[in-house]
Amino acid sequence: MRYLFLAVWLAIAGMTPAAAQLSFGFSSGGVSIGVNVPVYPRLVAVPGYPVYYAPDVGTNYFFYDGLYWVFQNGTWYQSSWYNGPWMLVPPDAVPLYVLRVPVRYYRHPPTFFRGWALNAAPRWDEHW
16 A cells, blocks of 8 residues: 555656756856967066066966966956966965066056065055
8 A cells, every 4th residue: 555655646746847947057257358369478487486477468477387367457367278268366366476476577567566676576465
């Protein structure tokens, strides 16, 4: 009797329409920051740091630990590919080696860098 009840219950449950809905979406999450590097850029080592900079790219462009980093309009972006897509990165998530790159290796230093020593790292604590 118990098995008959179970069989009837399963049959009825199988007849009722399912209310669940399933959908998939994809978002790369990248943002357009106006950096277009059509060919792999020439990267030059920053002396004393495991970071590279791109002197021929028209923005503050760095490479460290397999990621490309851009500092533009007071905001950091990263990408695993030299031409994006770029992901917005909060300041506390930027690697310390990238933050310690001396001011002289910034292609377009922001205005708040003015008056800071060119051979020293930016004083991020004064800005953030």
